[in-house]
Amino acid sequence: MSHTQTILQSLPGNPYLGLQRADTLWHNYRHGKIPVPDVVSTQSEPLELPADPYDVVICGGTLGIMLGATLASRGWRVALLERNILKGREQEWNISRSELRTFVDLGLLSEVQLETAIATEYNPARIYFEGGEDLWVRDVLNVGVDPVYLLETLKQVFLAAGGELMEKTPFSSARVAANGVQVTAGEKTLTTRLLIDTMGHFSPIVQQARQGHPPDAVCLVVGTCATGYQNNQTGDLIASFTPIKHQCQYFWEAFPARDGRTTYLFTYLDAHPDRITLRDLFEDYFQLLPDYQGVPLEQLQFKRALFGFFPAYRNSPLRFPWNRLLAVGDASGHQSPLSFGGFGAMIRHLGRLSEGIDDALRQDQLNASALSWLQPYQPNIAVTWLFQKAMSLEVDQSLDQDQINTLLTTIFQDMAALGDPVLRPFLQDVVQFLPLAKTLLRTSIYHPLLVAKILPQVGIPAVLDWTGHYLSLAVYSALNQLLAATPSQSTSYYWRRWRESLIYGSGSDHNTHSAKS
Numbered sequence: 001m002s003h004t005q006t007i008l009q010s011l012p013g014n015p016y017l018g019l020q021r022a023d024t025l026w027h028n029y030r031h032g033k034i035p036v037p038d039v040v041s042t043q044s045e046p047l048e049l050p051a052d053p054y055d056v057v058i059c060g061g062t063l064g065i066m067l068g069a070t071l072a073s074r075g076w077r078v079a080l081l082e083r084n085i086l087k088g089r090e091q092e093w094n095i096s097r098s099e100l101r102t103f104v105d106l107g108l109l110s111e112v113q114l115e116t117a118i119a120t121e122y123n124p125a126r127i128y129f130e131g132g133e134d135l136w137v138r139d140v141l142n143v144g145v146d147p148v149y150l151l152e153t154l155k156q157v158f159l160a161a162g163g164e165l166m167e168k169t170p171f172s173s174a175r176v177a178a179n180g181v182q183v184t185a186g187e188k189t190l191t192t193r194l195l196i197d198t199m200g201h202f203s204p205i206v207q208q209a210r211q212g213h214p215p216d217a218v219c220l221v222v223g224t225c226a227t228g229y230q231n232n233q234t235g236d237l238i239a240s241f242t243p244i245k246h247q248c249q250y251f252w253e254a255f256p257a258r259d260g261r262t263t264y265l266f267t268y269l270d271a272h273p274d275r276i277t278l279r280d281l282f283e284d285y286f287q288l289l290p291d292y293q294g295v296p297l298e299q300l301q302f303k304r305a306l307f308g309f310f311p312a313y314r315n316s317p318l319r320f321p322w323n324r325l326l327a328v329g330d331a332s333g334h335q336s337p338l339s340f341g342g343f344g345a346m347i348r349h350l351g352r353l354s355e356g357i358d359d360a361l362r363q364d365q366l367n368a369s370a371l372s373w374l375q376p377y378q379p380n381i382a383v384t385w386l387f388q389k390a391m392s393l394e395v396d397q398s399l400d401q402d403q404i405n406t407l408l409t410t411i412f413q414d415m416a417a418l419g420d421p422v423l424r425p426f427l428q429d430v431v432q433f434l435p436l437a438k439t440l441l442r443t444s445i446y447h448p449l450l451v452a453k454i455l456p457q458v459g460i461p462a463v464l465d466w467t468g469h470y471l472s473l474a475v476y477s478a479l480n481q482l483l484a485a486t487p488s489q490s491t492s493y494y495w496r497r498w499r500e501s502l503i504y505g506s507g508s509d510h511n512t513h514s515a516k517s
């Protein structure tokens with residue numbers, strides 16, 4: 001029996017079964033068998049509205065409860081549908097403290113509750129690529145949040161504000177008319193002004209909107225939380241110590257957790273049929289873990305297994321073609337293709353989204369075009385597609401075994417040499433124009449040969465595509481700077497959304513978060 005099977009089958013709840021299910025789904029994605037459900041329909045006749053329709057129905061309770069709590073607190077009539085029981089997972093979410101303050105700023109958590117939600121905090125964290133030197137940073141993704149406590153506390157805020165929670169109530173279909181949406185879920189039929197989809201990457205509404213289109217990139221992640229490690233004081237934000245294997249570059253993450261140490265192995269790839277399975281990746285994880293952490297497997301007591309695959313689409317964030325429907329969280333694909341920190345991405349946008357949805361409801365801006373401004377194009381995220389490409393290789397591409405490690409060693413050393421304002425936002429998944437320009441300039445001057453090697457690896461079309469986004473990033477940053485000097489009090493829905501798109505699209509929201517820390 002493989003290590004994966006033996007270890008996973010011995011854990012509570014037998015996560016090996018879940019791994020098999022995830023692998024079946026991953027297999028289907030690789031073989032073009034992506035379901036295209038028919039769950040959203042439109043009708044030209046108006047709906048017969050009940051006396052008191054919901055303002056918002058949110059489908060999906062993980063990140064959905066965060067939005068539910070803010071909207072209910074603002075006085076909207078909100079229902080939250082969850083197919084299971086609304087409960088956070090055991091495994092902590094890692095995030096930076098400065099970002100977490102959003103919950104206090106939005107009045108969702110008190111200072112005491114915020115501290116209680118923090119299960120772990122450590123410093124420093126390492127960045128390492130084979131052939132390079134350790135690079136240490138402080139206060140980045142070093143806080144572990146307890147999802148069980150956080151979701152339960154937000155649930156209480158939601159209920160106290162009059163929100164209606166419907167558990168064990170799976171969304172099954174939506175009919176969109178000019179005056180509202182009729183949602184069918186389990187035995188229930190609800191009518192609402194706005195339907196928000198927070199059902200994650202594999203939401204049926206998202207699958208219908210994406211029409212079976214294969215993802216442009218995928219991040220595979222496997223890992224465990226275990227005790228028995230000698231050193232559990234520091235973490236790794238990203239580490240790599242092996243050459244290319246199975247046409248993948250393997251990256252690792254490690255964090256002290258409340259009940260052990262969490263280690264992840266992740267890799268970026270496309271959805272080609274010949275790509276590695278999650279089970280094979282897990283087998284490599286168990287084979288390499290002793291080298292990575294300097295501990296034999298037999299010395300570790302595994303608490304739980306963690307795994308997932310994250311499809312990423314260039315056409316993101318996803319804007320639904322239907323009126324009155326909005327995707328939020330993983331469903332929207334609004335984070336970068338490099339990140340599987342969807343909780344962090346949600347927190348970053350929670351204030352903007354709450355404000356924007358509130359505005360849309362008040363001003364009745366609920367058609368598809370108005371709602372698309374709540375998930376605007378973000379050039380600072382679009383530029384990261386090239387980084388994703390540089391950290392992966394095609395299934396039939398021949399590369400020097402250490403090329404990706406060498407590239408990353410050099411780029412990260414250049415960023416570190418340029419200082420915290422360059423490195424820090426990047427590590428938190430926020431790319432900004434000036435830091436990026438400085439890094440590119442420095443790398444081109446000091447390492448021209450390396451740049452010459454990247455071009456054939458990623459290809460000219462990808463570079464041209466990136467150049468367009470990079471220029472947009474320059475324009476967004478310049479416009480944002482210009483307008484920041486002359487703040488406007490305009491209440492126009494479109495003006496506000498456009499301003500937000502400049503702030504977030506240029507990565508300037510990071511400055512606000514950092515200033516609060």
Ligand SMILES: Cc1cc2nc3c(=O)[nH]c(=O)nc-3n(C[C@H](O)[C@H](O)[C@H](O)COP(=O)(O)OP(=O)(O)OC[C@H]3O[C@@H](n4cnc5c(N)ncnc54)[C@H](O)[C@@H]3O)c2cc1C
Pocket residue numbers: 059060061062063064081082083084092093094095169170171172198199200201203221306307308309328329330331340341342343344345
């Ligand atoms: C191994 C691993 C480690 C991670 N680590 C981090 C981390 O350290 N930091 C971080 O920021 N993020 C992390 N993430 C990502 C984070 O967990 C996700 O981004 C986050 O859970 C996304 O939340 P979501 O609500 O958008 O989607 P999901 O988590 O997928 O939740 C969707 C919800 O919708 C419900 N649902 C689905 N279908 C229906 C239906 N038909 N009707 C009603 N409800 C439905 C589901 O039951 C679920 O509650 C990690 C993910 C994984 C897999």
